[in-house]
């Protein structure tokens with residue numbers, strides 16, 4: 001990892017945390033690398049990866065600590081799919097739930113930090129990915145609670161999750177108050193698992209469908225108020241867009257390091273490949289992508305640690321998500337070009353994973369749509 005040394009110049013306490021989790025995770029990962037997703041998840045949870053630090057005035061704060069933890073396990077070589085899934089639960093679910101729920105309600109679900117209970121975030125439907133207000137899943141009031149019908153598709157961890165945050169229509173039309181958010185266990189009568197999906201990107205993380213047929217939810221399953229679903233979604237997605245791509249930092253460091261080693265060792269035209277200025281420029285561009293991503297992600301974590309409500313960070317969160325995901329793709333493209341044929345061999349040290357970074361252009365809000373939203377906030381008369 002020496003190649004990325006010059007890029008590790010952040011706050012020393014944060015850098016120490018990154019190293020601590022790298023060193024903790026590396027031997028544990030060796031023991032579980034060939035185990036199933038649940039065993040790997042539990043192994044990382046046992047290291048404390050999902051445990052949220054209490055909010056305090058201490059630095060680094062809880063979000064920065066969590067980001068450093070995720071970067072550290074990625075640096076240790078933990079599978080990027082697992083890092084993605086852990087980051088998704090931490091940043092897109094645990095932190096926003098802790099902020100949104102009463103202290104008692106949070107305590108009731110805080111066992112998710114121990115790893116034995118998995119969460120999923122179920123928004124997407126087959127007919128409406130980018131457009132939440134087109135959703136067909138409905139919840140209607142009945143007997144003091146709710147009855148839920150519909151389906152959520154392409155949901156990370158759905159085949160193995162124990163609880164879900166679900167968004168459903170509680171009023172007709174495209175009003176901003178037409179949706180509500182619910183949190184409930186997935187062993188309730190009427191819940192079933194539908195299709196599962198094999199992915200080319202992050203293939204180790206299960207993805208699937210959840211079906212709801214007259215599921216009776218208690219009144220307490222509602223997150224916030226009836227009609228506040230879009231507001232809850234604004235919070236979970238702003239959290240996610242701010243820091244989820246922290247999971248990419250470890251793989252980016254590792255890809256850069258192995259590309260530098262390769263460029264130093266490979267001989268071309270009677271000299272090391274790395275003596276070519278064009279090769280050097282690509283390596284520098286990789287470093288630039290990683291540096292830019294790191295600075296932005298830790299800046300977002302610091303804003304969240306400072307107590308800025310995630311919804312107020314929507315524009316910066318979108319900019320960060322676009323920038324880091326596109327830098328992750330760009331860095332991987334440079335590495336692929338410099339690796340030659342070995343990038344395309346399945347059992348090479350230089351095998352390229354292009355699909356994983358490319359998927360980041362789509363999840364947590366497709367970049368094209370995020371760009372539209374940013375332009376709208378700048379004053380352009382543009383709608384999705």
Ligand SMILES: Cc1cc2nc3c(=O)[nH]c(=O)nc-3n(C[C@H](O)[C@H](O)[C@H](O)COP(=O)(O)OP(=O)(O)OC[C@H]3O[C@@H](n4cnc5c(N)ncnc54)[C@H](O)[C@@H]3O)c2cc1C
Pocket residue numbers: 120121122123124126128129130131153154155156157201202359362363364365366367368369372383384
């Ligand atoms: C790895 C991965 C994990 C995921 N995990 C989850 C999860 O846990 N929970 C969940 O709810 N969902 C999840 N998703 C689904 C994801 O949120 C959706 O894929 C995303 O919202 C886009 O929806 P869609 O795929 O239906 O694309 P579509 O809505 O069909 O859009 C396709 C593309 O069309 C373009 N486009 C469409 N409309 C516009 C417009 N108005 N302006 C500009 N461009 C436009 C964009 O380029 C967009 O990417 C995951 C996806 C991936 C890839």
